[in-house]
Amino acid sequence: MTDIAAIEAAAKRLKGVARRTPLLSSPFLDEIAGRRVFVKAECLQHTGSFKFRGAWSAVSALAPEVRARGVLAYSSGNHAQGVAMAAARHGVASVIIMPKDAPALKIANTRALGGEVVLYDRAGENREDIGQRIAKERGLTLIRPYDEPMVIAGQGTCGLEIAEQAAEEGIGQADVLVCCGGGGLTSGIALALEARAPGLRVRPAEPAGFDDTARSLAAGAPQRNPRMEGSLCDAIVTPEPGKITFPILQRLAGPGLVVSDAQALHAMALAWQRLKIVLEPGGAVALAAALFLPDQVQGDTVICIASGGNVDVEVFNRALALLDG
Amino acid sequence: MTDIAAIEAAAKRLKGVARRTPLLSSPFLDEIAGRRVFVKAECLQHTGSFKFRGAWSAVSALAPEVRARGVLAYSSGNHAQGVAMAAARHGVASVIIMPKDAPALKIANTRALGGEVVLYDRAGENREDIGQRIAKERGLTLIRPYDEPMVIAGQGTCGLEIAEQAAEEGIGQADVLVCCGGGGLTSGIALALEARAPGLRVRPAEPAGFDDTARSLAAGAPQRNPRMEGSLCDAIVTPEPGKITFPILQRLAGPGLVVSDAQALHAMALAWQRLKIVLEPGGAVALAAALFLPDQVQGDTVICIASGGNVDVEVFNRALALLDG
Numbered sequence: 001m002t003d004i005a006a007i008e009a010a011a012k013r014l015k016g017v018a019r020r021t022p023l024l025s026s027p028f029l030d031e032i033a034g035r036r037v038f039v040k041a042e043c044l045q046h047t048g049s050f051k052f053r054g055a056w057s058a059v060s061a062l063a064p065e066v067r068a069r070g071v072l073a074y075s076s077g078n079h080a081q082g083v084a085m086a087a088a089r090h091g092v093a094s095v096i097i098m099p100k101d102a103p104a105l106k107i108a109n110t111r112a113l114g115g116e117v118v119l120y121d122r123a124g125e126n127r128e129d130i131g132q133r134i135a136k137e138r139g140l141t142l143i144r145p146y147d148e149p150m151v152i153a154g155q156g157t158c159g160l161e162i163a164e165q166a167a168e169e170g171i172g173q174a175d176v177l178v179c180c181g182g183g184g185l186t187s188g189i190a191l192a193l194e195a196r197a198p199g200l201r202v203r204p205a206e207p208a209g210f211d212d213t214a215r216s217l218a219a220g221a222p223q224r225n226p227r228m229e230g231s232l233c234d235a236i237v238t239p240e241p242g243k244i245t246f247p248i249l250q251r252l253a254g255p256g257l258v259v260s261d262a263q264a265l266h267a268m269a270l271a272w273q274r275l276k277i278v279l280e281p282g283g284a285v286a287l288a289a290a291l292f293l294p295d296q297v298q299g300d301t302v303i304c305i306a307s308g309g310n311v312d313v314e315v316f317n318r319a320l321a322l323l324d325g
Numbered sequence: 326m327t328d329i330a331a332i333e334a335a336a337k338r339l340k341g342v343a344r345r346t347p348l349l350s351s352p353f354l355d356e357i358a359g360r361r362v363f364v365k366a367e368c369l370q371h372t373g374s375f376k377f378r379g380a381w382s383a384v385s386a387l388a389p390e391v392r393a394r395g396v397l398a399y400s401s402g403n404h405a406q407g408v409a410m411a412a413a414r415h416g417v418a419s420v421i422i423m424p425k426d427a428p429a430l431k432i433a434n435t436r437a438l439g440g441e442v443v444l445y446d447r448a449g450e451n452r453e454d455i456g457q458r459i460a461k462e463r464g465l466t467l468i469r470p471y472d473e474p475m476v477i478a479g480q481g482t483c484g485l486e487i488a489e490q491a492a493e494e495g496i497g498q499a500d501v502l503v504c505c506g507g508g509g510l511t512s513g514i515a516l517a518l519e520a521r522a523p524g525l526r527v528r529p530a531e532p533a534g535f536d537d538t539a540r541s542l543a544a545g546a547p548q549r550n551p552r553m554e555g556s557l558c559d560a561i562v563t564p565e566p567g568k569i570t571f572p573i574l575q576r577l578a579g580p581g582l583v584v585s586d587a588q589a590l591h592a593m594a595l596a597w598q599r600l601k602i603v604l605e606p607g608g609a610v611a612l613a614a615a616l617f618l619p620d621q622v623q624g625d626t627v628i629c630i631a632s633g634g635n636v637d638v639e640v641f642n643r644a645l646a647l648l649d650g
Contacts, residue, residue: 016493022347022369027410028437041369043601044347085352105598112353168341272641273430276368276634278601309601313645316597320638 002149002244004195007156007188010057014157017089018053019045021158023165023303026274034294036301038169039287040162041277042308047081047113049235049283049308050158050185051145055082057154058143059090067092072140074098074127077106078235078308079145084115095140097131102234103280103312122228146184147242155185159192162303166197173199175297177257177286177304180204180213181236183245185307190252200303203254205286207233207261214256216241217249232261232315235282235308257289257296264288268319271306281315283308327474327569329520332481332513335382339482342414343378344370346483348490348628351599359619361626363494364612365487366602367633372406372438374560374608374633375483375510376470380407382479383468384415392417397465399423399452402431403560403633404470409440420465422456427559428605428637447553471509472567480510484517487628491522498524500622502582502611504632505529505538506561508570514630515577525628528579530611532558532586539581541566542574557586557640560607560633582614582621589613593644596631606640608633 021041029037042050059071070093073083080096087094096115098107099122111117120130135142144151162176176193178186183204190202204213210231215223224240231237241249259267264281267288271279279287286304290297346366354362367375384396395418398408405421412419421440423432424447436442445455460467469476487501501518503511508529515527529538535556540548549565556562566574584592589606592613596604604612611629615622 019347019349022344024344024369028434044349044366048601109353272603276373276603278597278603313648317642317645320642323638 002152002156002188002191004191006149006153007160007192010150010153011157011160013060014053014056014154017056018157020161021045023169024275024277028274029270029291032291033302035299037290038301038303039271039275040158040303040305042158043277043279043283043306047078047085048310049078049082050155051078051082052085053157054151054154054184055079055086055143058148058150059083059086061150062141066141069139069141070094071143072131072135073143073145074131075145077102077110078310080110080115081106081113083143084110084113088114095134095138097127101229103310105312106310109310146182147244149244152184152188152245154188156188156192158185158305159189160196162189162200163193163196166200166303171301174299174301174303175254176200176202177205177289177302178202179236179283179286179305179307180206182238182242183213183249184242185305186253187245187248190248194252201254202252204249204256205289206236206256206258207231207264207285208258210237211256211258213241213249214258216246217253217256222246233264233282233285235280236285257293259285259288259292263292265319266322267291268316269322272320273323277306278309278311279306280308280311327477327481327513327516329516331474331478332485332517335475335478336482336485338385339378339381339479342381343482345486346370348494349600349602353599354595354616357616358627360624362615363626363628364600365483365628365630367483368602368604368608368631372403372410373635374403374407375480376403376407377410378482379476379479379509380404380411380468383473383475384408384411386475387466391466394464394466395419396468397456397460398468398470399456400470402427402435403635405435405440406431406438406635408468409435409438413439420459420463422452426554428635430637431635434635471507472569474569477509477513477570479513481513481517483510483630484514485521487514487525488518488521491525491628496626499624499626499628500579501525501527502530502614502627502629503527504561504608504611504630505531507563507567508538508574509567510630510632511578512570512573515573519577526579527577529574529581530614531561531581531583532556532589532610533583535562536581536583538566538574539583541571542578542581547571558589558607558610560605561610582618584610584613584617588617590644591647592616593641594647597645598648602631603634603636604631605633605636
């Protein structure tokens with residue numbers, strides 16, 4: 001069970017290891033959104049996404065003799081890189097189960113960071129089955145991407161920083177939009193804010209067609225996505241909300257926000273132009289919601305998480321092509 | 326005269342206004358350079374470059390009745406945006422003298438930030454003459470881009486942060502490579518490090534063909550650039566080293582480093598891929614020197630300033646095209 005004490009403990013393990021990412025802003029983005037927009041730039045975290053927080057939290061929490069046998073993860077890419085780096089910096093092996101259609105850069109990076117990559121077919125195979133089989137065969141510890149208390153605690157450290165940074169900026173009330181796949185980051189931040197900044201309300205942001213969390217929150221019960229492939233926002237496509245994460249979101253999160261791939265690309269371009277940060281589509285959906293769904297956001301200030309920046313050149317060029325001039 | 330006391334005073338005026346920019350790194354960049362590489366991401370500063378520090382320092386140091394009449398600046402773009410935003414946030418007018426061939430984004434941004442833009446011909450006209458004439462006509466205070474003690478003090482606050490961040494990382498000795506035009510940032514950082522981190526040595530980085538500071542340091546006397554146009558690194562092309570800044574660099578800086586436009590573009594691409602930050606060519610020359618001139622750098626660790634990120638899409642696409650895959 002993840003609670004504020006577990007998040008504070010994770011923050012101690014992450015101190016001096018994870019980066020305290022900055023909270024960025026631009027008057028040009030404020031003008032588009034019609035309110036103040038703050039962007040928590042987790043793309044600047046080690047390995048280019050917030051996932052390093054949860055991975056380090058989980059690997060560092062293992063008993064030394066368990067950790068020494070190595071770890072295993074299944075991931076569309078960002079969790080993979082986080083676990084590979086966290087394992088390598090602990091001096092232990094990692095096996096990473098990745099979909100065949102993950103961006104080439106993410107697969108190459110995972111290998112370069114020391115991970116042994118095993119590819120699978122996103123449409124026809126179940127990554128959890130594969131991961132559990134290999135973990136059992138080799139004595140590895142499975143580090144789940146979101147339904148894992150120590151991972152949620154690690155992602156929650158991002159929420160502790162937001163609470164501090166919001167206080168520094170004088171923000172007492174705001175919606176906090178979080179790019180949401182399985183809900184590890186969203187639920188971790190929600191728990192941290194509940195304890196440290198109760199005026200801030202978490203809201204999941206998702207791509208259209210893969211909005212299982214928004215629909216689940218509206219229905220009051222978990223809903224599945226009809227398919228798993230076809231989104232530019234590959235980093236945050238999961239079959240359904242997590243079993244551990246969803247009850248946390250039911251208790252603490254506001255309604256979900258849903259943006260198109262085109263809106264995510266436009267947000268990537270504006271983050272490039274106005275904030276000088278690099279986002280991947282799945283890492284830009286929260287900013288896209290802040291900019292392009294202003295009527296669905298409350299208050300004079302909005303905070304959004306820019307959760308990752310591991311994107312191929314081709315997709316990034318499509319985003320930049322949307323800018324005038 | 327700028328000294329550590331003036332820099333500390335500027336840091337107090339900038340507190341809660343300027344961002345404390347992060348010190349980033351990537352194992353992939355370490356491998357290219359053959360040593361640890363840390364990047365001070367000043368592209369994440371307000372207005373997309375370090376120039377906001379010096380501009381705020383200078384505008385905030387003016388007597389209120391002087392400031393109320395407004396300020397004037399001449400700039401290829403980044404100083405312009407810094408002065409325009411600093412003036413606007415103080416509620417006073419700004420006039421900005423910019424070259425006709427400055428990137429369109431910089432001109433548009435300067436206007437949007439509240440600056441009145443006056444364009445001039447970089448090859449045929451002298452921006453200092455134009456600036457001083459208009460300042461006199463309208464009673465404005467000229468904020469020089471680098472030969473101005475309060476501006477140097479403001480840029481020096483970046484050096485105070487580097488001293489703190491290097492200590493946090495356990496870095497006692499390193500070359501600190503700084504993208505160098507007129508030398509305001511380079512000399513300000515040099516003064517801060519002299520007082521707060523004497524094991525860190527500043528070294529200017531410049532584009533080939535516009536390496537007036539490197540040649541001036543080698544010759545022991547100011548040398549002019551043969552021309553002013555034709556560099557991709559427009560942000561850091563100045564006629565010659567500053568009258569105030571150069572003696573500081575003579576006393577404190579190591580030898581200059583000189584990179585090609587192609588190397589600057591390649592460094593931009595790697596910063597995009599590995600650090601998730603956006604750099605302009607002139608803001609990437611220090612990183613380019615760290616990555617591509619390893620034999621000219623000393624020690625097992627190098628720190629470089631990524632000084633700005635205000636770049637047009639066309640130039641950025643040229644950089645991304647250099648990446649494999």
